[in-house]
Amino acid sequence: MSSIDTLKANIASNEFKQLYFIYGEEGYLREYYKSQIISAFEKDGFSDFNLLICDSDNTSAEEIEEFFDSLPMMSHRKLLVINNLDIAKLNEGLKEKLPKLLGDIPEYLTVVFYYSSAEYKPDKRLVVWKLIDKTGIVCNVERAARSDLVAWIKRRFKSWNKTISTENAEYLMFLCGDLMVNLISEIEKIASGTNNDEIQKRHIDLLASPTLEAQIFDLGEMVTSKKHKEALEILDKLIKLRYEPIAINAVLSKQIGRLYMAKLALNNGKSEDYIAKLCGFKSKYPASLLCKSARKCSLEWSRKAIKLCYQNDLEMKSNIPDNERKLFLLLCALAQEGK
Numbered sequence: 001m002s003s004i005d006t007l008k009a010n011i012a013s014n015e016f017k018q019l020y021f022i023y024g025e026e027g028y029l030r031e032y033y034k035s036q037i038i039s040a041f042e043k044d045g046f047s048d049f050n051l052l053i054c055d056s057d058n059t060s061a062e063e064i065e066e067f068f069d070s071l072p073m074m075s076h077r078k079l080l081v082i083n084n085l086d087i088a089k090l091n092e093g094l095k096e097k098l099p100k101l102l103g104d105i106p107e108y109l110t111v112v113f114y115y116s117s118a119e120y121k122p123d124k125r126l127v128v129w130k131l132i133d134k135t136g137i138v139c140n141v142e143r144a145a146r147s148d149l150v151a152w153i154k155r156r157f158k159s160w161n162k163t164i165s166t167e168n169a170e171y172l173m174f175l176c177g178d179l180m181v182n183l184i185s186e187i188e189k190i191a192s193g194t195n196n197d198e199i200q201k202r203h204i205d206l207l208a209s210p211t212l213e214a215q216i217f218d219l220g221e222m223v224t225s226k227k228h229k230e231a232l233e234i235l236d237k238l239i240k241l242r243y244e245p246i247a248i249n250a251v252l253s254k255q256i257g258r259l260y261m262a263k264l265a266l267n268n269g270k271s272e273d274y275i276a277k278l279c280g281f282k283s284k285y286p287a288s289l290l291c292k293s294a295r296k297c298s299l300e301w302s303r304k305a306i307k308l309c310y311q312n313d314l315e316m317k318s319n320i321p322d323n324e325r326k327l328f329l330l331l332c333a334l335a336q337e338g339k
Contacts, residue, residue, distance in 0.1 A: 003138055003140075004139055007020065010137075016037065017110065017136070019102065019136030021112075022034060022139045023120050023141065024118070024141030024142055025118045026142060026181065027180075037112060038081065044075040046072075046075060050072050051079050052079070056085045061091070064082075067080055068101050068105070068109060079109075080111045082111070083116065084114070084120075087113075087123070088123045098128060102135065102136075146170075146173075146283055160187075167285075172187075172208065174217075174289075175205075175210045175211070175214045176211060177211045190207045193206075216248070217255065219235060219255075221289065221292070223334050224293040224296040228335045231331055232328065235248070235327060239324055245316060245323035245324050246313070249309065249312055249313050249330070256302065257306060258279050259290065259302050262278075262290050264299065265278060266291060266295065272284065312330045
């Protein structure tokens with residue numbers, strides 16, 4: 001059983017271990033698991049005595065030690081939640097006392113370390129981390145699997161009395177990303193702005209806010225289709241939306257790299273399913289779109305395109321001004337190579 005499955009089982013049974021470490025990319029699930037744990041302890045009553053929530057900037061070694069040592073009030077258990085504590089930068093008090101406390105957690109106490117940043121990664125060289133990893137339940141809350149995410153999207157729309165097909169749910173994932181924390185607002189926007197009972201692709205296109213990666217997919221399709229005017233219009237739109245030129249170039253480079261991989265795979269008789277797995281796609285839609293683009297370009301063009309993108313990245317990071325102009329010149333160079 002994985003650590004996430006263990007956590008789910010603990011929440012379902014209302015029986016908790018002594019130590020949890022919750023972090024990872026998927027903010028919606030992270031927050032859900034934390035709130036479910038807190039809710040379970042709040043239902044016991046006397047939360048003023050049995051529940052302590054500390055934030056990183058006010059975590060006191062003395063307060064934590066006192067909470068460890070005091071018995072539960074009219075309950076058989078207590079909960080300590082410590083938010084966003086960087087275990088690599090502990091103050092002197094915590095650096096001394098935290099390892100000792102975590103090495104001897106009372107049976108009545110559950111301790112939860114919770115991290116709200118998707119970028120947070122624990123430093124696994126630290127003594128405190130090794131102690132947590134050895135004695136606790138470490139939950140790296142990753143992005144949901146495709147089937148789970150599609151089912152979740154359908155449930156969210158159902159709560160609005162709307163339905164959506166698996167195909168359109170996957171299209172929404174492609175357009176807006178596969179993080180639940182971002183999809184929630186998009187689902188609410190689409191559901192509240194659509195009169196129809198069934199959500200169609202046109203409703204998603206009209207109301208959703210596409211990610212930079214999804215728009216770069218369109219840009220790549222325009223380039224390989226030799227629709228250079230449309231490609232320049234997409235780039236101009238991205239600039240007006242104030243995306244950083246270096247970020248645009250990075251995502252475009254990634255997409256050109258995928259085109260190259262897809263072209264190699266297609267030339268060797270590989271399927272779209274193989275290419276979807278190779279590129280780490282959650283659904284068939286982006287793989288189908290990528291293969292459509294790859295079939296329109298040559299292997300030689302995709303090789304040269306990769307070199308142009310990385311050369312442009314180096315030039316943009318050389319502190320020479322006018323990165324926006326460099327992006328437009330890159331599209332012109334890609335168009336020239338495609339002739």
